[in-house]
Amino acid sequence: MTDTHDHPLSGRIAGVLDLAPSSRAIEFDGTWHSWGELAETARRVSALITTPCQVGILLRNRPEHVAAFLGVLLSGGTVVVINPSRGDDRTRSDIAALELPLVIGGQADLAGLVGPGTATVTIADLDTAPIPSEPIGEHDAGTPLPGIAVRMLTSGTTGPPKRVEITYDMLARSVIGTDFEQAATPTAPRGGVAIVNAPLVHIGGIFRILQCVVAARPFVFLPRFDLERWAAAVRAHRPGAVSLVPAALRMVLHSDLGPADLDGVRVVTSGTAPLSAADADAFQDKFGIPVLTSYAATEFGGGVAGWTLPDHQQFWNTKRGSVGRASGGARLRVVDEDGTALGPDVPGLLEVAPGQLGPTASWVRTTDIARIDADGFLWILGRADQAIIRGGFKIMPDDVRAALEGHPAVGGAAVVARTDDRLGETPVAMVELRAGRHTEVDELVDYLSTRLARYEIPTEIAVVEAIPRTPSGKADLSAVRAHFTATPIGPRPHSESGDPT
Known part of the structure; x- marks a missing residue:
C-alpha cells in the first residue's frame, strides 16, 4: 500500500488546488469561490494536523466543510464523518463515544455538540482562518488508522447508522481509476459546471465532490436538494449529466418543469435506492433524457454496477428494471445460502468482489436478493433481511412500494413489517x-x-405530508417503523379473516 501521506489521491488533490488558483471552484448560495480560496483553508486545516490521526468533521453542505475534508486528506489523516442533523442528543453521544483527538465544525455545532476536553477547530467560511481551541500538536493523537481515508456513515435506513472504513486506495480507484498510481494532474480546469446536491454525510456526496476535485471541475454546491434551486442551476449551467436520487427524480418528474428546463442534459444517473423502470421510462418520455441507474454500497466505496449510455441504447427495452452490468472492475455473482454459485436468471444472494478493493478482492456477500442474466445484467429483487413473512407467505417490501408508487397520486412510499399476534407480521x-x-x-x-x-x-x-428520509434521500425505515409502533392500530383496510391468500 502506498504511504498515506504521499498517497496519489492526496497528491492529486494538492495538484488540482495549485493548478489555477484564481479559477472558479465552488458556487454556493449564488457566490463563486476560487480554487485558491479552497486551497488556503484546506492547507490551514492540514497544517494543524501535525500527526495523521482520526479527525471528526460535523459535515454540512458548505464550501468550508469541503475544504476541511480535503485538508484532512492532505494531512494523511482519517475523516470520521459526523452527521449533525441526527438530533443533538444522539450526535453528542456519538462524539463522546468516538473519543476523537480533534473535531472540526461550525461554531454552533461545536458549542452544542462537543463536550469539554476535546480539541476543536472552528470553521466559519472560506474568508476566515480556522480557529483551533488549543495547540493541536500538544493534544493526544488518539488511535491512528493508517491507510484509512474516511470512516463513513452508512445510510441507516433499516437501523442505526454504522461506520465503514474506506481506504485511500478505494477512494482513488473510485474517482481516478484503477491506474491511479500513474494518474497525472489535469493540465487545465474543466470548463463544464457540475451540480452537487448529495449530502457530504453520505458516500454519494463524498464521491461526487472528489470526482469534481480530481478533475478540477467547478461545481454548484446545494445545501440540499431543492427543486427550484436545482432547476435554476441546470438552466444556468446546462450540465451534460446530472445525478438524482429516486426521491428527487420523482420530484422533477412530477413538477411543472419541461424539456426546455433541462436542455443540455444528456443523461441522468440515479442510485442509492430502488427506482422503478416505470419512473425511468416516464422521465425519458417527458424530458427525452435516459436515466442510467446504478448499484453501489458504502462498504464498497462506490458503485459496482450500472448502466452505460451505449448499453441503455441497445438493451433497455429488453432489460428494463436492471441496474446495469458490473462496472469499475467489479465482479458479481449470485449464490444460494450455502455459497454455491447459481446460473443465469436464478434468484439468490448477491456477492460482489468490488473493483475498489483491487483485482484480488475477495467475495463480499450482501443481503440483497438478485438475479444476473446471461448478458451480465443485474436485477435487485429485494433484501433478504427485510422480507416480511405473513402467515408463511414471503412478501418483498420493494414489490409493495413499487406498486404503491405506480398510483398517479402517490409521490413516494415506504413499506415495513409490523408484528401481528396471529400472522407473525404484516406489511404496513x-x-x-x-x-x-x-x-x-x-x-x-x-x-x-x-x-x-x-x-x-x-x-x-398511513398518508403523511412527507416520508422521513435519511440524508441520502432514502426512506428512513426505522422512523417509518416507529410511526406504526407508536400508532394504535385502526380499522383494517381489508378483511383479515381466513387465509391471507
Missing part, C-alpha cells in the same frame, strides 16, 4: 402524495388489489 405502508393530488386509503387498496396478491396488501396505509 407510509405514503406521501404528489403536490396538489388527493386520494383515500380505500382507493389505494382497490388499486393494489389488481397489482398484488391479497397477502401483499398492507394492513395499514
Whole structure:
C-alpha cells in the first residue's frame, strides 16, 4: 500500500488546488469561490494536523466543510464523518463515544455538540482562518488508522447508522481509476459546471465532490436538494449529466418543469435506492433524457454496477428494471445460502468482489436478493433481511412500494413489517402524495388489489405530508417503523379473516 501521506489521491488533490488558483471552484448560495480560496483553508486545516490521526468533521453542505475534508486528506489523516442533523442528543453521544483527538465544525455545532476536553477547530467560511481551541500538536493523537481515508456513515435506513472504513486506495480507484498510481494532474480546469446536491454525510456526496476535485471541475454546491434551486442551476449551467436520487427524480418528474428546463442534459444517473423502470421510462418520455441507474454500497466505496449510455441504447427495452452490468472492475455473482454459485436468471444472494478493493478482492456477500442474466445484467429483487413473512407467505417490501408508487397520486412510499399476534407480521405502508393530488386509503387498496396478491396488501396505509428520509434521500425505515409502533392500530383496510391468500 502506498504511504498515506504521499498517497496519489492526496497528491492529486494538492495538484488540482495549485493548478489555477484564481479559477472558479465552488458556487454556493449564488457566490463563486476560487480554487485558491479552497486551497488556503484546506492547507490551514492540514497544517494543524501535525500527526495523521482520526479527525471528526460535523459535515454540512458548505464550501468550508469541503475544504476541511480535503485538508484532512492532505494531512494523511482519517475523516470520521459526523452527521449533525441526527438530533443533538444522539450526535453528542456519538462524539463522546468516538473519543476523537480533534473535531472540526461550525461554531454552533461545536458549542452544542462537543463536550469539554476535546480539541476543536472552528470553521466559519472560506474568508476566515480556522480557529483551533488549543495547540493541536500538544493534544493526544488518539488511535491512528493508517491507510484509512474516511470512516463513513452508512445510510441507516433499516437501523442505526454504522461506520465503514474506506481506504485511500478505494477512494482513488473510485474517482481516478484503477491506474491511479500513474494518474497525472489535469493540465487545465474543466470548463463544464457540475451540480452537487448529495449530502457530504453520505458516500454519494463524498464521491461526487472528489470526482469534481480530481478533475478540477467547478461545481454548484446545494445545501440540499431543492427543486427550484436545482432547476435554476441546470438552466444556468446546462450540465451534460446530472445525478438524482429516486426521491428527487420523482420530484422533477412530477413538477411543472419541461424539456426546455433541462436542455443540455444528456443523461441522468440515479442510485442509492430502488427506482422503478416505470419512473425511468416516464422521465425519458417527458424530458427525452435516459436515466442510467446504478448499484453501489458504502462498504464498497462506490458503485459496482450500472448502466452505460451505449448499453441503455441497445438493451433497455429488453432489460428494463436492471441496474446495469458490473462496472469499475467489479465482479458479481449470485449464490444460494450455502455459497454455491447459481446460473443465469436464478434468484439468490448477491456477492460482489468490488473493483475498489483491487483485482484480488475477495467475495463480499450482501443481503440483497438478485438475479444476473446471461448478458451480465443485474436485477435487485429485494433484501433478504427485510422480507416480511405473513402467515408463511414471503412478501418483498420493494414489490409493495413499487406498486404503491405506480398510483398517479402517490409521490413516494415506504413499506415495513409490523408484528401481528396471529400472522407473525404484516406489511404496513407510509405514503406521501404528489403536490396538489388527493386520494383515500380505500382507493389505494382497490388499486393494489389488481397489482398484488391479497397477502401483499398492507394492513395499514398511513398518508403523511412527507416520508422521513435519511440524508441520502432514502426512506428512513426505522422512523417509518416507529410511526406504526407508536400508532394504535385502526380499522383494517381489508378483511383479515381466513387465509391471507
